[in-house]
Amino acid sequence: MTDPAAVPALFVVNAGSSSIKFKLYRVVGDDIALELGGALDGIGRLPRLKVKDAAGATLVDRSFAADEVATATVAQHVIGDWLLPHLDGYHMIGIGHRVVHGGPTFSGPVIVDDKVMETLTGFIPLAPLHQLSNLDPIRVLRERRPELPQVACFDTAFHRGHPELSERFALPRALYDEGVRRYGFHGLSYEYVASALRLAEPEIAGGRVVVAHLGSGASACALRDGRSIESTMGFTALDGLPMGTRSGALDPGVVLHLIEQKGLSAAEVGRMLYNQSGLLGLSGISNDMRELIASPAPEAALAVEFFCLKVAQAVAALATTLGGLDALVFTAGIGEHSPEVRAGIAGRLAWLGVRLDAAANAAGAPRIEAADSAVPLLVVPTDEERMIGRHTLHMLAGRAG
Template identity: 70%
Template sequence: MSEALFVVNAGSSSIKFKLYRVAGDDIELMIGGAVDGIGTRPRLRAKDGSGTVLIERSFPVAEVSNASQAQHVLGDWVIGQIQDVSVIGIGHRVVHGGPIYAAPVLVDDAVMKTLETFIPLAPLHQLSNLEPIRVLRQRRPDLPQVACFDTAFHRGHPELSDRFALPRALYDEGVRRYGFHGLSYEYVSQALRTIAPELADKRVIIAHLGSGASVCALHGGRSIETTMGFTALDGLPMGTRSGSLDPGVVLHLIEQKGMSPAEVGHMLYHESGLLGLSGISNDVRALLESDRPEAAMALDFFSLRVAQAFASLSVSLGGVDALVFTAGVGENAHQVRRSVVERLHWTGVSLDDEANLRNAGRIDAEGSRAAIFVVPTDEERMIGQHTLRLLRTSSLTEPVAAL
């Protein structure tokens, strides 16, 4: 009987999952899917490694109204799919590791308590990340679980990149720039070693553009600086999040508009970004399909900020050798990529329009000053690899029968 790893990537309204067969020091995809529409239109869907649909089933809202119920539904289904494998552990994406965790860690009671203290730093994500861990620890307390952190890839930044211009005591207490989307950046950085080994260790800037969005500068395959900071609100405008904001606006909303901190937080996390700018949708696809001027303005605003981030981070690197687009918008919205790169034309970079239109892997035009790539990200594979390495260095690899 072969060994397998289960990977969970939980969000506020969905739980993505993958089951990997362990193959020596690597992993092979067996099943991948998601429970989405949690609390609104719940649906479980999954495919095997070859793309064959295994299940696509909807549920009444009352049966899958929260992440805990979704994890139970998912676990019950997966049990029936793993008769020929023994699961040796579960890997989880956890957005915030705070100033404590700079690498994946085996989860125990103390770790869970610590991770719960970071919920205010990532309220949209951290609680959702921790709920499946809690459910699975209750369901299978003997099954080792590994937390893999989005912040970990950015640890080790130069102090200049980590600091805010605030009193040092706050920095010492942990008020600093952490950065996020690290699992995605780490995966893309590794992928570049196969796609473009001659560039992988050079000056690379990666844009993770999805519902959440950020940009990261890498040198030698390591994060040097990134647009997100203390929380996942910073940097680029996102689907519903504001991105960078004059802190005076927050003071104004509280002091002059009479909004409570909770009301301001809700607005900045849930009512801002592309949704707030357009008044139409937080979904780039819907905005691209719309003929309303507000949609075009929101997309222009987003593209401008991405281009500005590319330019700003090139200063930290002393130049740039490759630009990379990844995640849902970065991989699929050729209009957004074109709009971003056109704003960088003054730097000497240019697109091959035909390659960009078909979402090719490399989309720079001949003579472009920097290479431009589109690289699909795979956070779950990165989590699986981290989980396997950590379990292999521990004694907690006894297989268990079910989830």
């Protein structure tokens, strides 16, 4: 029986192939407030569980041997075992999950049942690096806490409603009708940034904005009045910008060459494009932008320059789609924390009237454009977990109603 004095709360899981991020929120009216958040990183390599409370105080910082947390399933149990004693006084109402691909079926969050799980499992080939990792925690928690409703929130959903012109490939129409189309990803991040802009910069939020989500996974999105119009990612999360280990946009003839002339199997090509390319492939050193910037190696400098050039080209292309550019927003790990990358991108957009304030950029200020810049430049921290939490709360409230 539920304690009437218990605080309503929900749990959010953002799972990847080698890490699981999570947050606990209490429900405050029709919104949520952070109670604690953490991650179990380095699964199967150097596992480390680190959790902080809402004030930033460390609650746990524990490392494990690789074989102690060898899989994401084990990691989920480790997190659950640590979390359980910390749930006293809370009444858990549900769990929200980031799921990368909703395919053509799901245009918004959905409460998970057997049929939904079957459908989402069918989308694994569309996002092999992410989808299975997203679904594993759902399976574990359905077994461990079957009474708790779970909500799947999709990275593709924010981009649904794109004009057909932005969704199409130059392929036969029958393939489009079957679902071979540009979906776009990082939608939870873009949705959060759009909501943050409406609060902090309403005049900018209503205009033509390009948001650059730059992290280990990277993409850019054109927003008009806070709605996604076009994104650099397409059918899979492999398209568009170069990423930590992913190639980004590639002449499809290269894939044919690797299969027909080099004799690689489709699986081998997939591993190359997803796991051995991007910054890692360009540099031969690392997929971590921080290491590349710090490295004196010319290969590292090439990788950084390549990344900045491709982002700047994408911004220009998306500005063409929008018919102009009223603001450029940087977000995610590299976008929020690398002044060198922001400067490299802004410098290549000087022909658009972009001017950077070097001091503000170095300080990571919310506004980093110079006084004479024709285009505002903003740094907006993203919060995918909060977006997932809000969707989960609203879905469960609708279910209760």
